[in-house]
Amino acid sequence: MLKEGTLERYxxxxxxxxxxxxxxxxxxxxxxxxxxxxxxxxIIWPIMVEIEKLLxxxxxxxxxxxxxxxxxxxxxxxxxxxxxxxxxxxxxxxxCCAPHEIQELxxxxxxxxxxxxxxxxxxxxxxxxxxxxxxxxxxxxxxxxLMYGISPRQAPDIRQxxxxxxAINAWPNMRIMVSGGLFNRAEGLWEEIxxxxxxxxxxxxxxxxxxxxxxxxxxxxxxxxxxxxxxxIPQELQMLxxxxx
Numbered sequence: 001m002l003k004e005g006t007l008e009r010y011x012x013x014x015x016x017x018x019x020x021x022x023x024x025x026x027x028x029x030x031x032x033x034x035x036x037x038x039x040x041x042x043i044i045w046p047i048m049v050e051i052e053k054l055l056x057x058x059x060x061x062x063x064x065x066x067x068x069x070x071x072x073x074x075x076x077x078x079x080x081x082x083x084x085x086x087x088x089x090x091x092x093x094x095x096c097c098a099p100h101e102i103q104e105l106x107x108x109x110x111x112x113x114x115x116x117x118x119x120x121x122x123x124x125x126x127x128x129x130x131x132x133x134x135x136x137x138x139x140x141x142x143x144x145x146l147m148y149g150i151s152p153r154q155a156p157d158i159r160q161x162x163x164x165x166x167a168i169n170a171w172p173n174m175r176i177m178v179s180g181g182l183f184n185r186a187e188g189l190w191e192e193i194x195x196x197x198x199x200x201x202x203x204x205x206x207x208x209x210x211x212x213x214x215x216x217x218x219x220x221x222x223x224x225x226x227x228x229x230x231x232x233i234p235q236e237l238q239m240l241x242x243x244x245x
Contacts, residue, residue: 002034007043013025015064022075041201044075045109048102051069052065073105083112088118091120092122092140093122095110098126098181099126100149103148110148134165137171137174143175146177150180150183152182
């Protein structure tokens with residue numbers, strides 16, 4: 001269990017770019033018995049989300065965001081081999097993301113936690129074309145395609161990718177999951193864009209993907225509805241999505 005004030009103690013040096021102090025906080029948590037996967041879920045993940053919010057609200061500078069994300073990335077890399085290894089689920093996943101450092105961090109954490117949970121994971125990162133992703137899916141045959149963290153400009157491309165997957169119908173049992181970025185800020189976008197599953201956090205994604213009998217798409221709205229009120233899809237984004245159809 002995390003000690004009270006751990007997040008605050010970690011966030012303050014993180015925004016200063018103080019790598020040594022950040023490592024001390026993480027090491028203290030590990031030494032107190034907090035497992036590495038809990039550090040992922042209860043420290044790094046919520047802090048990553050907070051950093052992104054602070055950046056979008058102009059409460060921190062892009063330089064601070066870059067410093068914080070690089071420190072988080074280094075710590076995640078160091079924690080990766082400390083994650084527990086559960087028995088294989090004989091399930092395969094492909095993880096893609098937006099080509100931005102903070103989104104790649106979130107996607108990597110997703111990939112690490114799925115791998116720890118027994119999934120076979122291929123982490124493609126960002127910057128690939130739809131054709132690249134389709135070619136890899138065709139070769140690898142994943143059970144889930146996870147796309148993490150998109151911007152408004154990327155929404156039409158993601159919609160086109162999903163439409164192509166549906167049209168080809170070569171992978172009828174593959175589910176498409178989305179998370180992070182715009183999906184966490186625009187309520188209902190995951191449905192509008194044609195995904196099967198939405199997860200707000202990495203832990204929710206692992207739990208949702210492990211469901212053996214997924215709910216039909218038309219019934220998922222109430223299951224995936226978040227408790228807090230989110231903004232609806234912006235009109236300009238809706239136009240971009242519609243124009244991509």
